[in-house]
Amino acid sequence: MEVQRVLHMNKGDDDGSYAKNSSGQKLGIMKVKHFLVQSIEKLFHSYPSAKCIRIADLGCSSGPNAFVPAENMIECIHKVYHKLGHKPPSIEVFLNDLEGNDFNNVFRSLSKFYDKLEKNGSKRGSCFVAATPGSFYGRLFPDHSTHFIHSSYSIHWLSQVRRGLNKRNICYTVTSPPGVHEAFLDQFRKDFTLFLRMRSMEMVPQGHLFLTFQGKMDENDSFDHWVSVGMTLNDMVMQGMLEEANLDAFNIPLYGPSMEELRSIIENENSFNIFSLETFKLHWDDFYMEVFKKKPEDNYIRGEYVAASLRAILEPILTSHFGDAIMDEFFRRLAKKISEHLEVGKGYVDNLVVSLGKK
Template sequence: MNGGGDAQNGSAKQLTAESLPVFNEGVYLILSRWSALQLAIEEEWAGRRSRQLADQLASDIFSWFTQPKAEPLYIDDLENVLDEGMLSLNCEIDDGSVEEVAEKLMIMHEECLEGDYSSVEKLRRAGPAAGTQQHIRQAGNDDNDDSSDDGSDDEGDMMPGSRSNIAVDSPVPQPRASSENMPNESQMEDDGWTVVSSNRNKDESNEMQKVFHMKGGLGEESYALNSKSQSAYLSRAMQVLDQAVLDLCTAGFPANSFNIADLGCSSGPNSLVAAAQITGIIHQKSSQLGRTPPEFSVFLNDLPGNDFNTVFNSLPSFQEKLKTEHGQDFGPCYVSGVPGSFYGRLFPSNSLHFVHSGQCLHWLSQVPPELRDKQDPLINKGKVFISRTSSPAVIDAYKSQFQKDFCAFLQARSEEVVAGGRMVLQFRGRRLEDPAPDESCLLWDYLGLAFQELVSEGLIPEGKLDTYNTPYYEAFTEDVRAEIEREGSFAVDCLETIVIPWDGCNGGVKQYDRATTARNMGKAIRAVNEAMIRSHFGGGDVEFVDRLFQKFGRIMVDDSKEVEHVSIVVSVIKKQSTV
């Protein structure tokens, strides 16, 4: 059996008599929403026994979780169970849904162990599963052996609340949401199928999409309640945003309709701030110029694991606020969710007038490949990010990955934004050419030290820490300008830096209680990083993450350094086509 991947301690705790039937029901509910499995049943790919084999798969999953084991429960082993079950139905899957189903089952099992049945209850209340959209190949159909996913499906169809487009007010034409358009795209064959590898070693960028997301919900450790520094950056960049929108209006935009995309919207109170500001300015400016205000389409994008439900639940109050502030003639404003990576195409060509992205582009599509090379990996000893002790090769690997990703982002948007359209991008960066200043690296150093203490206590192996690297990079301002000019599709209108104080998690207001700052900073970093940490070090032990960030807080309190936090805000204009 494969011992890698996320793990739950299978011997320490068992489901209670009360939890067993609830968990069993949850297994069937999750499988009932797995498009690939339901298609295999409906088409009887295994003949008349298809339904029986599907029921056997559900039984095998339940037994795998509930039979006593000396070893922990590893998600790779569960994926093998799912793969074998689907092969028994003559179904081969390379669309990533096996991993997604396994992750949801592991999470639900962990919740049931704690007597938390919220996931099962949500599935009970959910409506019928969305129709299948992916390409799934029936085993034995060898017309094209390498056929698999065409990249146009959205794995979010499997579960409620994660469809690619959810409209508010009334239907509007929706863009195609793709969760596989990353810089290294698969090759498209003439028959429309995409050639992808049939083994389990998926492209790291696709794996990153599955495990990277902010902590959802509205709990104490959620991103929604721990994103004050992001709010402070957004507030201080508002002048640049306002000017870009006003300039766009002066240039003749908008017409009858206006399309806005917010890329990396996340969840919580910041998700709709930019959309409200942009639509409000355009409505007011149109009225001042004697024009009929346009209809708005707002597309909220983030990775499929984002807590879109929390965002969508806030839409009624968002719409009401717009009407209250701007009058009943405002809009209409249609809001849609578009899951997928912004490092690839998300929208039809020439469909967007304005793009905003706040505090996102410092996150890379993947950990630099040089740090993941199984044969000869670069080792960033005891660190989780660039530091003063990192080798030049490690620093160069991070910079190279940023350059590739940022170029891919610009190229994708160059296809989607109309000529003369605007983008305002805000992300963490550096004022200094030095690749490892304290203002970029200090907090990551604290986190690395906290991990090292767990290693010394024997709670995690040293090799596990040495292979954990954060997919994050703070670019130098002039490097950002150079990349935009090198790609060539956009002209830089404005490029500035924004600075908030050390107590950034207090909303950008300077305070002097270091213990409070450390506690708030720990919550903020945990809200962003916990999903990746649990994926790498084992997802079942919440106490492990609790202990990690307790140590982070103590280390930060014991140190005396204070640094400012820096963000880059850049406003660009889509150039006229020269073709």
């Protein structure tokens, strides 16, 4: 599977879009804002009188979350400069994602973003946004040009997975056969090492990298929604709705490392110091509460909500492999399967947040 070609979140802003189904990720981004402030403070002790600061968000996708990290970074930059008694610098913002991302949706929201900045006290003409399409596993920016790079819920996406690696499972889970963990970890190690190497070339000395993404904290509990995706596809094979060989050939190119795995890759690559590395859990019900401001009424509604969030992420990649005819039926079944999991107390998403300074 050519991940770069097929991977993108659901486009536009209709009910099935990522724009309308990404409140969980937004909650994660907001949850780590206090670490972001600390990270930006560290950067500015190295660049107290910079006239222009270049920041980037990698894997920005589309919809509101494409701007939330930039808003947070700019707010923090202003706070820190005021605290230090310096005039805030001009800010260049680079929004990156793969070529298939709905950048038109992003551009259409730009004027709203500038209006919001002005309302929050930024001078018009002090911030400039540009899009930088391409894979973050390759070069995106000129040598030593970028001060601060943010990425949320994107680094767990791999550049590729070996075909047929993981029969009947669609990503690494506790039920995967031996060897599968090593293969996914190995791909993650290669990809993330490359990611760090590319960023180390692009970032200024003492530049900061701030990453939040899916990790694993507990071998027995992690990725349970991915297990549900795999189980639902398996059920459809058993009922003759999908070809077994077709499922066997499918893997979701995704791996959430443990804290120790991540630390070891960063240390071996050796371009960055680790300033903080934390884990935190979010429950799917937290996301539901964030959107609807009340608890879900029953388990099926909870399941439907999770399935809709996963649909916004997975539909393009599933459609490219299985075709679109089964999508409605698949996600209806997935909602039911997930509601069964939620009923027995599962449904956490494990997260990692890491703040790195370039050596």
